[in-house]
Amino acid sequence: MLDRDRCIALDAEDPLRDFRHEFTMTEGVIYLVGNSLGALPRRTPERVRQAVEEEWGGRLVGGWNTAGWYDLPLTVGDRIAPLIGVGPGQVVAGNSTSIAIHQAVAAALKLRPGRRVIVSDVRNFPTDHYMVQGLAGALGGYEIRDFAEGRFDDAAVVLLSEVDYRTSERHDVAEVTARVQAAGALMIWDVCHSVGALQVDVSAADFAVGCTYKYLNAGPGAPAFLYVNPRHHADARNDLSGWHSHAEPFAFEADYRPAEGIRRFAVSTPHVLSFAALQAALDVWERVPLDLLRAKSVALGSLLVDLVGDALELASPADAERRGSHVSFRHPDGYPVMRALIDRGVHGDFRAPDILRFGLAPLYTRYVDVYDAAGTLLEVLDKEHWRDEKYTQRLAVT
Ligand SMILES: *Cc1c(COP(=O)(O)O)cnc(C)c1O
Numbered sequence: 571m572l573d574r575d576r577c578i579a580l581d582a583e584d585p586l587r588d589f590r591h592e593f594t595m596t597e598g599v600i601y602l603v604g605n606s607l608g609a610l611p612r613r614t615p616e617r618v619r620q621a622v623e624e625e626w627g628g629r630l631v632g633g634w635n636t637a638g639w640y641d642l643p644l645t646v647g648d649r650i651a652p653l654i655g656v657g658p659g660q661v662v663a664g665n666s667t668s669i670a671i672h673q674a675v676a677a678a679l680k681l682r683p684g685r686r687v688i689v690s691d692v693r694n695f696p697t698d699h700y701m702v703q704g705l706a707g708a709l710g711g712y713e714i715r716d717f718a719e720g721r722f723d724d725a726a727v728v729l730l731s732e733v734d735y736r737t738s739e740r741h742d743v744a745e746v747t748a749r750v751q752a753a754g755a756l757m758i759w760d761v762c763h764s765v766g767a768l769q770v771d772v773s774a775a776d777f778a779v780g781c782t783y784k785y786l787n788a789g790p791g792a793p794a795f796l797y798v799n800p801r802h803h804a805d806a807r808n809d810l811s812g813w814h815s816h817a818e819p820f821a822f823e824a825d826y827r828p829a830e831g832i833r834r835f836a837v838s839t840p841h842v843l844s845f846a847a848l849q850a851a852l853d854v855w856e857r858v859p860l861d862l863l864r865a866k867s868v869a870l871g872s873l874l875v876d877l878v879g880d881a882l883e884l885a886s887p888a889d890a891e892r893r894g895s896h897v898s899f900r901h902p903d904g905y906p907v908m909r910a911l912i913d914r915g916v917h918g919d920f921r922a923p924d925i926l927r928f929g930l931a932p933l934y935t936r937y938v939d940v941y942d943a944a945g946t947l948l949e950v951l952d953k954e955h956w957r958d959e960k961y962t963q964r965l966a967v968t
Contacts, residue, residue, distance in 0.1 A: 581938055717730055909961035
């Protein structure tokens with residue numbers, strides 16, 4: 571087992587150690603929630619100030635032409651593409667993940683008109699499954715089947731997360747994609763919990779969606795993204811056919827005509843100020859070696875699992891290769907345990923009914939942070955600090 575000095579030595583040797591200086595870190599806080607809301611990059615406030623004062627204030631409506639606002643969904647999409655293993659002209663940024671899920675599922679159903687089954691994972695992050703339920707209800711005549719049934723031969727589309735938001739269990743993207751497509755269905759991956767943490771490669775998939783406010787650190791409410799495999803660009807329909815997906819938005823024609831290429835999946839006016847924060851976050855990502863990122867994520871996760879030992883039941887796969895970049899444990903009183911931990915400066919989060927989650931963001935999480943977090947957790951459990959009444963009351967966001 572590693573001791574604290576060895577963890578400090580590992581941090582000193584860590585090839586990613588300098589990336590921590592790219593972030594604003596709060597003194598006295600061990601932040602293990604980067605899988606929910608990433609930390610603030612140091613260059614973001616200046617980039618946002620520039621977008622507000624120089625672009626908006628200085629150029630006013632001219633910013634649409636001179637500050638590149640109109641093309642943000644495509645130019646920023648091209649910068650996200652290498653993080654998910656795909657090429658330029660294949661990713662559009664904007665809106666939210668839920669909106670992108672609607673677009674991808676609706677497009678996939680139209681591409682498989684003879685099939686009436688949508689496969690979705692009932693344990694997936696609820697919005698994914700809710701969006702499928704909403705769309706199936708609006709269209710009528712569709713059956714929703716749970717992914718665990720493993721039957722795709724009559725399915726139009728399969729929607730699945732690469733990494734499970736609760737347990738951190740990781741699916742084999744290449745294997746599942748091949749199996750789904752061999753059955754004649756289309757594959758949509760949700761990479762919210764893997765982009766910026768793993769070497770994601772969705773290039774064989776039909777569609778993929780993801781958010782940028784988790785491991786990518788683009789800030790609360792940052793634009794999401796949608797990947798559409800180029801083989802579908804000519805035939806796929808964008809059901810949310812807003813004017814920015816029109817072939818000539820500024821012709822103001824009465825009838826809709828889709829744009830060529832990935833622009834067809836834009837929707838409407840981009841959230842320019844949120845894009846500014848996303849651009850600053852991506853400046854950091856341009857320099858990150860993803861193989862080293864994954865290697866450190868695996869090492870941090872294994873360290874946490876080893877240190878916690880059998881003090882808590884591990885909810886994540888024991889095999890690090892089968893995990894994403896967070897580690898989850900079960901405790902029947904998980905909520906007060908997490909509140910007691912946060913009170914002592916270790917920030918993880920709780921997911922009902924009994925999951926304690928610890929996100930390990932290799933760009934700014936150190937080995938010594940994991941060591942100290944585990945020590946505090948063991949103490950909270952051992953001394954039963956969590957039984958204090960002040961920790962039982964639920965806050966609005968957990
Ligand atoms: C975080 C997350 C989302 C978020 O959806 P929003 O539309 O951004 O609220 C969706 N799906 C998964 C799997 C997530 O982890």
